[in-house]
Amino acid sequence: MSGGLLKAEWVKLWSVRSTYLALGLAALMAIGLGALDTSSVADHWATMSSADKAGFDAVAEAFNGGQLGQLAFGVLGVLVISSEYGTGLIRTTLTAAPNRAGVFAAKAVVVGAVILVLGELLSFATFFLGQAFLARARLDVGLTDAGVLRAVLSTGLFLCVLALVSLGLGGLLRHTAGGIAAMFAVTFLAWPIARAMETWSYVPDHLLLANAVDVLTRATPPTGPHAARLPSMGMAWFDLVLYPVVFLALGAWRTTRDP
Numbered sequence: 001m002s003g004g005l006l007k008a009e010w011v012k013l014w015s016v017r018s019t020y021l022a023l024g025l026a027a028l029m030a031i032g033l034g035a036l037d038t039s040s041v042a043d044h045w046a047t048m049s050s051a052d053k054a055g056f057d058a059v060a061e062a063f064n065g066g067q068l069g070q071l072a073f074g075v076l077g078v079l080v081i082s083s084e085y086g087t088g089l090i091r092t093t094l095t096a097a098p099n100r101a102g103v104f105a106a107k108a109v110v111v112g113a114v115i116l117v118l119g120e121l122l123s124f125a126t127f128f129l130g131q132a133f134l135a136r137a138r139l140d141v142g143l144t145d146a147g148v149l150r151a152v153l154s155t156g157l158f159l160c161v162l163a164l165v166s167l168g169l170g171g172l173l174r175h176t177a178g179g180i181a182a183m184f185a186v187t188f189l190a191w192p193i194a195r196a197m198e199t200w201s202y203v204p205d206h207l208l209l210a211n212a213v214d215v216l217t218r219a220t221p222p223t224g225p226h227a228a229r230l231p232s233m234g235m236a237w238f239d240l241v242l243y244p245v246v247f248l249a250l251g252a253w254r255t256t257r258d259p
Contacts, residue, residue, distance in 0.1 A: 005097055005106035013080065013110055022076035026159075027122055030069035034126045037064045038133040045137045058141040059151040059219040062130025066155070067188075069122070073115060073159045074187065077166025078179035080111055081251070085174040104171060104255040108248055111167055112160055119159030127152045147219035154216035157240065162187065164244040165209075171251025186243075198229065206231040212239035 013019055038061055084090040097103050131140040143149045170179040187209060194204035205211055215236040222230050231239060
């Protein structure tokens with residue numbers, strides 16, 4: 001993988017409107033919905049049930065509106081490679097740079113670096129705005145409180161992981177609609193399948209990326225009857241590494257095959 005490949009992928013990433021639309025939508029949904037949610041909690045805290053109060057986590061609450069924003073990052077990850085297959089430009093790319101593995105690696109490095117930086121910026125912005133609303137009811141926390149910085153950093157890291165998983169799916173399927181559908185299934189639709197298997201084992205639950213994120217983006221350990229379904233902190237970190245490794249490997253393998 002050369003500097004020329006990295007530069008080419010950087011230029012391609014920022015030369016299409018879909019990049020700006022996806023990032024703008026992610027910011028709007030994450031920050032806007034997070035602000036609405038934390039504002040509502042602050043206004044209605046006195047009338048909330050004891051169970052809701054017991055399960056309250058100030059960091060997780062600030063990120064409650066982030067799921068639609070997560071989808072935008074996932075769509076961007078798919079489009080980075082699937083759009084080239086859809087338009088046929090991938091043939092031009094591979095003619096100019098025959099090293100197929102190097103091309104895919106360059107895409108992964110550029111997407112990973114950009115989304116990691118932007119994801120962390122979005123994570124911190126969402127956190128601080130959410131805490132400003134929670135402060136009205138004295139429910140806010142600071143970055144120096146136990147578990148808070150880890151949860152905020154993990155939220156931005158997850159956005160990077162999701163984009164890389166989506167890039168792998170886009171490379172594997174070479175189809176935009178199929179890649180987006182697969183990303184949605186891996187991120188959200190796998191949950192009911194795991195729930196259906198709970199009679200036999202909680203292992204599928206512990207391997208779900210969505211459940212790993214629930215653990216990592218909370219400042220306090222989850223409580224309640226659903227806590228057994230969630231992975232341990234160590235298992236959650238394992239899931240966050242496992243998913244991009246597996247799906248990037250699949251995407252790289254398919255990319256090395258004839259288009």
